[in-house]
Amino acid sequence: MGAKIPRKVVAFETWQKGITIPAGYSVFVHYKDGLWNINPGKHGPNKYGPEGGPVKAEKSEYPMTGQSEGCLIGRVLYSENVKSNGHFVMEFPQLEDDDDNTRSTLFAIDRDGILIPKTDYPKVLQLRCNDIDSGIYDNEGELHLELEIW
Known part of the structure; x- marks a missing residue:
């Protein structure tokens, strides 16, 4: 069993601060609790969990078409700037968003x-609600997760 890190994801922010997953480690993302309201003009007061x-x-x-509006989504980032043994290696610690080399x-x-x-290379995990960036401002609520790294 590895380290367990609590993580909160709020509905009204885009990609939230990432967590570094070192080379050679796996991470399991567990949903614990919490609900959020997305697009209240369309959905009214209804609240949803990670399924959206x-x-x-x-x-x-x-960010992710074909999935439910308001579902919990993640991304694993890695950089193409540096190669080690033929694999891409993350440049740390400044990487927080996609750019030409990510x-x-x-x-x-x-x-x-x-x-x-x-x-066998490090990566960064980021999380957010699946909503259009320009419409995310009216979302409310948060989901509570646990990241188990081993």
Whole structure:
């Protein structure tokens, strides 16, 4: 069993401060509790967990199309700036968002959680609500997670 780190993800922010996953470590993202309200003009007072609302995000402005609007999403970032033994290695600590030299893998996280497998290079995990950046300001609530790293 590894380290367990609590993490809060708020509904009204875009990609939130990342957590570094060192080379050789896996992380399991566990949903613990919490609900959020996304797009109250459309959904009213309804609150949702990590699965999001009943509407699919179809517009290209959503970070992750094809998933539920308001679902919990994550991305694993790595940099193409540095290679070590043929693998990409993260440049630390300033990386917080995509740029020309950064790549990411996007995924949805439901109530069962998700396993991010170990790699032989470090990476950064970031989390957010699946909502359009320009419309995220009216969201409310937060989800509480636990990141288990081993």
